[in-house]
Amino acid sequence: MNRILLIFLALSLTHIGAELANHELTYFTKPLLMPVLGLYLLSRHRGEINTIQKLLLALGFSMLGDILLMFSSLSELYFLGGLGSFLIAHVFYIAFFRKNNRNKNLNKVHLACLSIYLVGFLYLLKSGLNGILLVAVPIYALVLAWMVYSAVQFGAQYNKTIKQSVAIGAIIFLISDSLIGLFAFTDISINIPTQRILIMSSYILAQYLIISGSSLSIKGLPGKED
Numbered sequence: 668m669n670r671i672l673l674i675f676l677a678l679s680l681t682h683i684g685a686e687l688a689n690h691e692l693t694y695f696t697k698p699l700l701m702p703v704l705g706l707y708l709l710s711r712h713r714g715e716i717n718t719i720q721k722l723l724l725a726l727g728f729s730m731l732g733d734i735l736l737m738f739s740s741l742s743e744l745y746f747l748g749g750l751g752s753f754l755i756a757h758v759f760y761i762a763f764f765r766k767n768n769r770n771k772n773l774n775k776v777h778l779a780c781l782s783i784y785l786v787g788f789l790y791l792l793k794s795g796l797n798g799i800l801l802v803a804v805p806i807y808a809l810v811l812a813w814m815v816y817s818a819v820q821f822g823a824q825y826n827k828t829i830k831q832s833v834a835i836g837a838i839i840f841l842i843s844d845s846l847i848g849l850f851a852f853t854d855i856s857i858n859i860p861t862q863r864i865l866i867m868s869s870y871i872l873a874q875y876l877i878i879s880g881s882s883l884s885i886k887g888l889p890g891k892e893d
Contacts (some may be wrong), residue, residue, distance in 0.1 A: 795852030836876025
């Protein structure tokens with residue numbers, strides 16, 4: 668196994684353990700997660716910076732979002748900053764998927780499923796949103812859903828390994844962010860460490876699967892299976 672990937676795995680487990688213990692170590696481990704995943708991507712694609720540039724930028728803005736959200740309890744501005752950072756990260760993921768997707772046809776079934784989910788999810792959140800969040804959260808949710816759609820469409824042109832990695836990663840990202848919304852803006856509540864573990868473990872897995880699947884697509888594995 669790639670050494671940097673082992674470091675990422677160890678860092679991820681350390682961070683989740685620190686979240687469980689509600690330890691201040693999380694302030695050190697969380698900002699390192701996406702940079703280490705970026706180094707893993709770089710180690711697999713030396714000399715291919717232009718190819719992976721959008722993926723690296725997505726990880727960079729994810730890191731910024733991670734840092735800002737750590738301080739969201741201090742001010743709504745930190746939450747909005749984190750939301751904006753992840754929105755930009757999703758835009759870079761979308762740009763990568765769209766650029767490398769040969770199938771430009773719309774999948775009406777996927778669009779319908781995501782639209783139904785989006786409308787239902789925002790309906791659950793509406794009573795907890797106010798001020799600028801009434802605009803910011805729906806915009807973010809729309810971009811996130813478009814990222815998921817783009818990821819599924821992108822993965823569909825490759826073999827089963829890539830297809831499942833990218834699509835499942837994007838869907839888990841949707842679930843992770845949905846958990847944040849449910850815990851922050853509805854009456855759904857569980858103890859704080861459990862919330863953080865559910866959100867962070869799904870988030871870490873999602874980012875890894877997206878990057879891993881995208882990396883495999885660049886490596887040129889055999890095409891889509893019949």
